[in-house]
Amino acid sequence: MGKVLGNNLADNALEQKTEEELWQEYRQNRDPKIREAFIKQYAPLVKYVAGKVAVGMPHNVEFDDLVGFGVFGLIDAIDKFDPDKNVKFKTYAVTRIRGAIFDELRSIDWVPRSVRQKTREVEDAIGSLEAQLGRTASDQEIARSMGMNEDEYTKTMMKISGTSILSLNDVWFSGDENDKVSIGESIESPSSLNPDVIVEKDEIRRVIVESINDLPEKEKKILVLYYYEDLTLKEIGEVLQVTESRVSQLHTKAILRLRSKLTNIRKGIL
Secondary structure, eight states: OOSOOGGGOOOHHHHTSOHHHHHHHHHHHOOHHHHHHHHHHHHHHHHHHHHHHHTTOOTTSOHHHHHHHHHHHHHHHHHHOOTTSSOOHHHHHHHHHHHHHHHHHHHHTOSOHHHHHHHHHHHHHHHHHHHHHTSOOOHHHHHHHTTOOHHHHHHHHHHHGGGHHHHHTSEEEESSTTOEEEHHHHHHSTTOOOTTSOHHHHHHHHHHHHHHHTSOHHHHHHHIIIIISOOOHHHHHHHHTSOHHHHHHHHHHHHHHHHHHHHHHHHHHO
């Protein structure tokens, strides 16, 4: 953490303290001035996360709305952050901010019902087919199983691509409030496990990471570049030398394949 919060702190007494000292003090007395200082200090982080979420979203989803949703996540992160655990606040806050944004998007149900239904159909088809084949199914095989030709399947994938980011952040395993695991969270931090989490959660996360590693190489690379290396879809296209729309399609395929694979595994676990 930074040595001091700096100019965002209006109170001179607060400015003289390190951020670590302020976190400890806030845990003890919940001083609203310290809370406000942290909100101002990390407000740019909310805009950054909202910007990441906004990529690929339909035009009716306003960036300012995403920022507003994210602020609730930042406040939640500030109130629940434990500075004694070996986790940086920024890392902790990003997950809470993104979670708040997706929770709100889910609550307003911004995805058209027809698109949601088609997404579920494709995911179910992939899961059923790959369980039968015991391997990754090709686009042609998936299309055939759904009674489509490849062109129709490609158009379907493009139509549902805007919902795939949201679906990746659905909770895949949930214990109590502080014991949830999403697929996206596991991609972002594939090797950084909190030592305090329960054994079962470690096992769930291990299964997710292994499932990511089983994806076709290009799809796996896109997920890692987007969620872990923090590149935009356009930047990933430049790295892989393909168009941004192609990256979006591959991104969607990767997520649906991953979700269907995990659903099959979960049925065997739970």
